[in-house]
Amino acid sequence: MCATCGCSADGSVTMHIPGQENNQDHNHGHDHSHSHGKRIVDVEQDILQQNNLLAERNKGYFDAKNILALNLVSSPGSGKTTLLEKTLTDLKGQLTFAVIEGDQQTTNDADRIHATGTKVTQINTGKGCHLDAHMVLHAIQGMKPKNDSVLFIENVGNLVCPAMFDLGEKERVVIISVTEGDDKPLKYPDMFFTSTLCIINKIDLLPYVPFSIEKVKENAKKINRNLPIIEVSCTTGAGLQEWYDWLKSKVLAPELV
Amino acid sequence: MHELSIVMSIIEIATTQMEGADASEIEEIELEIGALSGVEENSFEFAWKQAVRNTPLQNAVRKINHIEGLATCLDCMIDFSITQLYDACPVCGGHFLNIKKGKELKVKSLVVN
Numbered sequence: 001m002c003a004t005c006g007c008s009a010d011g012s013v014t015m016h017i018p019g020q021e022n023n024q025d026h027n028h029g030h031d032h033s034h035s036h037g038k039r040i041v042d043v044e045q046d047i048l049q050q051n052n053l054l055a056e057r058n059k060g061y062f063d064a065k066n067i068l069a070l071n072l073v074s075s076p077g078s079g080k081t082t083l084l085e086k087t088l089t090d091l092k093g094q095l096t097f098a099v100i101e102g103d104q105q106t107t108n109d110a111d112r113i114h115a116t117g118t119k120v121t122q123i124n125t126g127k128g129c130h131l132d133a134h135m136v137l138h139a140i141q142g143m144k145p146k147n148d149s150v151l152f153i154e155n156v157g158n159l160v161c162p163a164m165f166d167l168g169e170k171e172r173v174v175i176i177s178v179t180e181g182d183d184k185p186l187k188y189p190d191m192f193f194t195s196t197l198c199i200i201n202k203i204d205l206l207p208y209v210p211f212s213i214e215k216v217k218e219n220a221k222k223i224n225r226n227l228p229i230i231e232v233s234c235t236t237g238a239g240l241q242e243w244y245d246w247l248k249s250k251v252l253a254p255e256l257v
Numbered sequence: 258m259h260e261l262s263i264v265m266s267i268i269e270i271a272t273t274q275m276e277g278a279d280a281s282e283i284e285e286i287e288l289e290i291g292a293l294s295g296v297e298e299n300s301f302e303f304a305w306k307q308a309v310r311n312t313p314l315q316n317a318v319r320k321i322n323h324i325e326g327l328a329t330c331l332d333c334m335i336d337f338s339i340t341q342l343y344d345a346c347p348v349c350g351g352h353f354l355n356i357k358k359g360k361e362l363k364v365k366s367l368v369v370n
Contacts, residue, residue, distance in 0.1 A: 041278050041367040047266050047288075048362060129258050161259035164295050189342040190295045222343040222352045 051165055054133035058168025061140060062151070068251050069151045071169035073191055075184075076157030078177040079201040081109045082234045083243075084152055088116040091244060095251060098145035100153045102131040109154065119143060130161040133168055150251060159188035171250060177202040178209055182216040185223055192223045197230065199243065204233040260300040263362070264308040270364050275313050280369035283317040287366045291324040292340060293359035317367075326359030 046052065062069045072080050088097050099120040101109040110122035121143045123135050136153060145151050153169060155162045174195040176184050179202060185192040192198070198220055200213065213231065220227055230246060232239035275283050290296055309315050326339040330346035331353045337346065339359070345352055
């Protein structure tokens with residue numbers, strides 16, 4: 001943990017909760033400040049509060065700079081990076097982009113994004129299975145994304161852990177590919193519950209796999225009734241326009257051109 | 258294995274609270290974990306054992322209040338218990354739900370000394 005963002009392990013960010021005695025000054029008023037003996041401390045604190053506070057901070061930064069932040073989540077191999085490459089290339093000159101890449105190891109994805117001419121930062125989580133708000137905070141401190149830009153945060157490929165960690169994003173996009181099972185939403189309900197858009201990728205492979213688009217939609221809607229679903233193929237380009245339109249509809253700033 | 262991050266956060270919260278209460282050890286910790294919170298109990302247990310070593314929680318007795326899932330069907334306006342986010346309303350079979358309970362993930366209290 002670091003000290004610069006107020007999230008150091010020695011607790012420089014603390015919450016004061018009514019009914020809880022954590023005020024040093026308060027203790028001086030008592031005669032028995034040396035040995036309090038056994039006592040109960042009412043904590044009532046959300047375990048993810050530290051992450052959520054930092055996520056709110058990121059959110060404030062994004063709002064102030066009118067940055068549209070999107071958290072891209074999926075299992076490994078669904079085509080997140082390819083979808084990003086395609087998007088960054090096709091919409092070049094129309095929107096300003098920045099990308100944060102999250103992977104356990106390597107800068108392979110960041111290198112691919114860099115090749116499109118987009119500003120990119122790679123976060124390597126080491127053994128970590130998800131990005132958290134703290135990592136994103138430091139990434140944006142380093143990369144300083146421009147005002148009115150679109151920031152893609154490509155999370156670690158994992159449909160379980162990233163669901164619990166708010167990064168301060170405005171939209172959470174879950175991507176699945178047709179080479180996965182159409183019961184994926186039911187297997188990983190938390191991710192589909194918290195997402196605001198679902199992209200079904202690799203639809204050009206539909207003739208070769210036993211994947212039912214209707215089934216997957218039905219399953220996703222069981223968890224998140226209003227989840228919009230867009231079907232795309234990064235290979236043929238099918239459906240990409242719909243994704244670009246959705247993306248542009250979320251951008252509040254005027255387009256560059 | 259996000260459970261490890263969860264346990265690390267618990268240690269941080271508990272340590273801060275213990276120090277704030279001018280205490281030097283934690284005898285007991287009470288947690289609230291909802292059935293829909295996304296915490297897998299075996300992983301949590303595994304992470305806990307490893308992570309609390311050499312922390313104030315090392316010898317603490319851990320109590321977990323498990324909170325069952327409760328949802329309201331927004332079409333029928335009835336409450337019913339759920340175990341999965343995709344459970345359907347027992348009356349209309351719909352999935353337009355408001356989750357009322359089960360997402361909890363909290364440090365409730367400590368007994369310090």
